[in-house]
Amino acid sequence: MLSVAEALKIVLAQVKPLPAMMTPLEPVTLGMVLAEDVASDLDMPPFDKAMMDGFALRTADLREGQAKLTIVEEVAAGQTPTVAVQQGQATRIMTGAPMPSGADAVVMIERCEVTNDQVRVNDPRIALRSNVLAKGREMRAGEIVLRAGARLRPQEFGLLATVGRTAAQVHPAPRVAILSTGDELVDASVKPGPGQIRNGNGPMLMAQVCRARGVPRMLGIAKDEPTHLRTLMAEGLQADILILSGGVSAGKFDLVPGALAELGVQTLFHKVAMKPGKPVLFGVKAGPHPQPLSQEERGDRLVFALPGNPVASLVCFELFVRPAIRAMMALPADGNWVRATMVSDHAFRTDRPTYHPARLQWTDAGWTVEAAAWFGSPDLRGAQPANAFMLLPEGDHLHRAGQTMDVLRVEDFN
Ligand code: AMP
Ligand code: MG
Numbered sequence: 001m002l003s004v005a006e007a008l009k010i011v012l013a014q015v016k017p018l019p020a021m022m023t024p025l026e027p028v029t030l031g032m033v034l035a036e037d038v039a040s041d042l043d044m045p046p047f048d049k050a051m052m053d054g055f056a057l058r059t060a061d062l063r064e065g066q067a068k069l070t071i072v073e074e075v076a077a078g079q080t081p082t083v084a085v086q087q088g089q090a091t092r093i094m095t096g097a098p099m100p101s102g103a104d105a106v107v108m109i110e111r112c113e114v115t116n117d118q119v120r121v122n123d124p125r126i127a128l129r130s131n132v133l134a135k136g137r138e139m140r141a142g143e144i145v146l147r148a149g150a151r152l153r154p155q156e157f158g159l160l161a162t163v164g165r166t167a168a169q170v171h172p173a174p175r176v177a178i179l180s181t182g183d184e185l186v187d188a189s190v191k192p193g194p195g196q197i198r199n200g201n202g203p204m205l206m207a208q209v210c211r212a213r214g215v216p217r218m219l220g221i222a223k224d225e226p227t228h229l230r231t232l233m234a235e236g237l238q239a240d241i242l243i244l245s246g247g248v249s250a251g252k253f254d255l256v257p258g259a260l261a262e263l264g265v266q267t268l269f270h271k272v273a274m275k276p277g278k279p280v281l282f283g284v285k286a287g288p289h290p291q292p293l294s295q296e297e298r299g300d301r302l303v304f305a306l307p308g309n310p311v312a313s314l315v316c317f318e319l320f321v322r323p324a325i326r327a328m329m330a331l332p333a334d335g336n337w338v339r340a341t342m343v344s345d346h347a348f349r350t351d352r353p354t355y356h357p358a359r360l361q362w363t364d365a366g367w368t369v370e371a372a373a374w375f376g377s378p379d380l381r382g383a384q385p386a387n388a389f390m391l392l393p394e395g396d397h398l399h400r401a402g403q404t405m406d407v408l409r410v411e412d413f414n
Contacts, residue, residue, distance in 0.1 A: 001271055001272065001273040001278075002269050002271070002272050002273060003272070003273055003353075004272055004273070004274050004319055004353065007269050007272045007280075007282070007320065008319065008320060008323060010268050010269055010282065011268075011282055011302075011320050011323065011324055012323060012324070012327055012333055014268070014284050014300060014302060014324075015302070015324050015327040015328055015333075016299065016327070016328075017033075017035075017171045017327065017328060017329065017330035018171050018172050018174060018240065018293060018299065018328050018329070019171075019293065019299075020035030020036070020169040020170060020171055020172075021169065021170065021171075021172045021293060022167050022168070022169055023167060023168065023169070023170045023172065024166060024167045025152075025157060025160055025161070025165065025166055025167060025168060028173075029152055029168075029170060030152060030153075030154075030157070031151065031152060031153075031213055031331075032151075032152050032170040032171060032172075032173070032213075032329060033149060033150070033151055033152070033170060033171050033329060033330040033331060034146060034147075034148055034149065034150045034151075034152060034156070034168055034169070034170055035148050035169040035170055035171055035330070036148055036168065036169040037144050037146070037147050037148055038144065038145055038146040038160065038163065038165060038168065039142055039143060039144050039145065039163070040139045040140065040141055040142065040143050040145050040162075040163040041141060041163055041164045042141050042163070042164070043135055043136035043139070043140055043141050044136070044137075044138040044139045044162060045133055045134075045135060045136075045137065045138065046135065047098040047099070047135050048098065048099040048132055048133070048134055048135050049096060049097070049098060049099070049132070049133045049135075050093045050094065050095060050096065050097050050098075050099060050106045050131065050132065051095060051106065051131045051132065051133050052095060052106050052107075052108040052109070052131040053093070053094050053095050053108065053109045054092075054093065054106045054107045054108040054109045054110075054111070054112060054131065055069070055071075055090040055091065055092055055093065055106065055107050055109075055112050055119055055121060056075075056085060056090060056091045056093045056099055056100055056103035056105070056106050057069055057085060057089075057090040057091075057103055057104075057105060057106075057107060057121065058085060058086075058087065058089075058102060058103060058104055058105075059104050059105045059126060059127065059128050059130075060087075061087060061088060062121070062126060064124055065121075065122060065123045065124035065125065065126055066120075066121065066122050066124075067120075067121055068118060068119070068120050068121075069088055069089055069090035069118070069119050069121065070088060070089050070090070070117060070118060071089075071090055071091070071092055071114070071117045071118065071119055072085065072086075072089045072090070072091055073091045073092070073100065074091070074092040074093075075091055075092070075093050075094065075097045075098070075100065076094045076097055077094050077095065077096030077097045078096075078097075079097060079098075080098060081097075081098060081099070081100035081101070083100065084100060084101045084102040085100050085101070085102035085103040086102055089102075090103075090119055090121070091103060092119075093106060099132055104128055104129060104132070105126050105127065105128060105129060105130040105131065105132060106130065106131035106132055107121045107123045107126055107130075107131070108123070108131065111123040139163075145159055145163060146159060146160070148169075149330070151331070152168075152170065171328070171329050171330040172293055172329070173213050173214055173215050173325075173328075173329055174214050174215070174239075174240035174241055174325055174328040174329070175214070175215050175217060175239040175240050175241070175293075176209045176214040176215065176216050176217065176239055176240065176241045176242075176243060176321075176325065177216075177217045177219050177235070177236035177237075177238070177239035177241070177242045177243070178202060178205045178206055178209065178216055178217065178218050178219060178236075178243045178245070179219040179220070179221075179222055179232050179233065179236050179242065179243070179244050179245070180199045180201055180202045180220070180221045180222070180244075180245045180246060181221070181222045181223075181224065181229060181244060181245065181246040181247040181255075181256060181308075182199075182221070182222075182224060182246045182247060182308060183223055183224045183225075183253065184196050184197055185197065185198070185199045185221045185246075186198055186199065186221075187199060187220075187221065188200075188203065199221055200310055200380065201245040201246070201306075201308065201310055201313045202218060202220075202221070202245070204310065204313065204314065204380075205243055205245060205306075205313065205317060206218055208314070208317045208318070208321070208322070209243075209321075209325070212317075212321070212322040212325045212326065213325065213326075213329060213331075214241070214325040217239060219232050219235060219236050220232070224247060224253040224254075224255055225255075226255055226258070226259060226262075229247075229255055229256070229259045230259050230262060230263060233259055233260070233263055234263055237263065237265075237285055237290075237301055237303075238289075238290050238291050239301070240289075240293075240299065240301060240302070240328065241301065241302045241303075241304070241321070241324065241325065241328075242301065242302070242303045242304070243303075243304050243305075243306060243317070243321060244256055244303070244304070244305040244306065245305075245306050245307075245308055245313050246306075246307070246308030247305070247308065248270075248279045248280070248281050248305040248306070248307055248308075249279040249307060249308075250279070256281070256305045257270060257281060257305070260281075260283055260303060260305070263285070264285055264286075265283040265284065265285045265303050266283055266284055266285075266286065267281060267282070267283040268282050268283055268284060269281065269282050270282075273352050273353065274315075274319075274352055274353055274354070274355065275350055275351075275352040275353070275354040275355070275377075276307070276309060276311050276312035276315055276354075276355070276376065276377030277306070277307055277312040277313075277315050277316040277319075277355075277377070278307070278312075278352065279307045279312075280304070280305065280306055280307060280312075280316045280320065281303075281304070281305035282302070282303070282304055282305075282320065283302075283303040283305075284300045284301065284302055284303065285300060285301045285303065286300045287300070289301065299328075302324055304316070304317075304320060304321050304324075306321075307377070309377035309378050310377070310378065310379075310380035310383075311357065311374075311376070311377045311378070311379060311380055311383045312377040314380070314383065315355045315389060318335070318389070318408065318410050319335070319355070319408075322335075323335065335408050335409075336408065336409040336410075337406055337407065337408055337409070338360070338367050338406075338407050338409060339367065339404045339405070339406060339407070340360055340366075340367035340368055340369035340390075340404065340405055340407045341365065341366065341367065341368050341369065341402060341403070341404050341405075342368075342369060342370070342399055342400065342401050342402065342403050342404075342405060343368045343369070343370045343401060344370060344401050345398060345399065345400050345401050346370075346371045346398075346399045347397070347398045347399075348371075348392050348396075348397055348399065349395070349396040349397070350392060350394055350395070351394055352394055353391060353392070353393060353394055354391070354392040354394075355389040355390075355391060355392075355408065356371055356372070356374065356389060356390045356391075356392050357371075357372040357374045357382065357383035357385075357386035357388075357389060357390075358370060358371050358372055358386050358388050358389060358390035358407060359372060359385060359386055359387060359388070360387055360388035360407050360409060367407070369388065369390055369405055369407050371390060372385055372386040374386075387409070387410065387411045388407045388408055388409050388410060388411070389407065389408045389410065390405050390406070390407050390408075391405065391406040391407070391408065392405075
């Protein structure tokens with residue numbers, strides 16, 4: 001059976017970043033990857049700028065930092081000086097205001113004593129250009145200030161706005177369709193009848209897609225009936241990624257693999273040596289996209305069929321789907337693995353590498369981890385307090401307190 005690492009390699013070999021699109025710089029763009037070099041349209045600062053509230057003066061007028069000068073003007077940020085500072089003169093100036101011509105330094109207000117139209121300054125440390133930010137010091141018009149590949153963090157939003165950009169070429173978020181399958185499933189709003197359970201995986205997968213920065217679309221619940229299943233799957237294949245939940249094991253009514261084949265989806269793996277989640281299937285539907293994001297897009301569509309047991313679905317998404325979403329957005333696809341110290345003993349026996357729900361915490365002693373009380377793939381309730389998955393090797397092991405383990409972080413917070 002394929003290892004998780006081999007399976008992930010197969011997934012990532014199928015993914016390339018979605019073609020860039022001109023996108024408004026709005027909150028949803030946060031975290032996306034820039035797909036163009038961006039040049040400044042102006043010098044920053046656009047003028048010699050005062051960096052302190054105080055007096056703009058000529059350093060030649062100072063004797064050991066002292067002088068008594070005549071105030072000729074007052075300039076606030078947003079205003080433009082109208083008179084030049086001449087010998088024996090000073091202009092009162094606010095932070096962010098343009099320097100008047102003739103002046104070559106600013107003395108901060110705390111070092112000045114004003115009486116009527118006179119100011120006495122005393123600052124022995126003042127030198128030429130003190131407290132003045134030279135025009136173009138930060139950037140020059142025409143200079144590249146951001147390169148393609150930059151991740152749009154708050155800093156990049158600030159910089160892009162500074163150079164006049166309200167939109168930019170970015171790799172867009174993939175559209176991800178979600179389809180739950182199973183005759184036993186009813187919507188969360190319904191009280192289940194005999195033999196029925198609620199569709200917990202649908203909303204859970206939708207939230208995982210959002211957390212991974214994809215754009216989810218819920219297709220609802222498909223019956224374990226070939227025609228209905230195919231119809232809804234075909235609709236899902238209009239997205240960039242189709243996630244199926246359930247119906248992928250070896251039961252008589254596990255119709256997903258067959259239905260995918262009939263729709264021209266090529267299965268690249270089915271079953272991975274892992275727990276929970278062994279039956280997971282990955283396939284691609286090659287050829288032009290029926291609803292391209294942009295003109296040049298010809299990306300294949302990816303299909304992930306996840307096992308129906310909730311924790312298997314949860315784990316398989318983090319291990320295989322999330323990296324694919326990120327790679328489509330040109331983000332680094334590698335999982336967020338850390339080494340963490342066990343805080344208590346944990347005995348565990350398994351025949352396949354197991355991704356065990358666990359609680360990861362940052363402490364004075366570094367990362368620590370504790371296994372959640374969890375009985376296996378159907379136990380979403382037991383997995384709920386976890387914020388990570390601890391990788392437990394196959395075999396019969398007693399993992400001791402103080403031992404370090406590999407842990408997959410799936411949340412940004414403790
Ligand atoms: P399956 O993968 O279809 O064989 O389903 C495995 C187990 O997961 C069964 O007990 C299903 O009832 C359960 N299951 C399947 N789909 C869902 C779902 N969408 N939400 C919650 N449980 C599910
Ligand atoms: Mg089923």
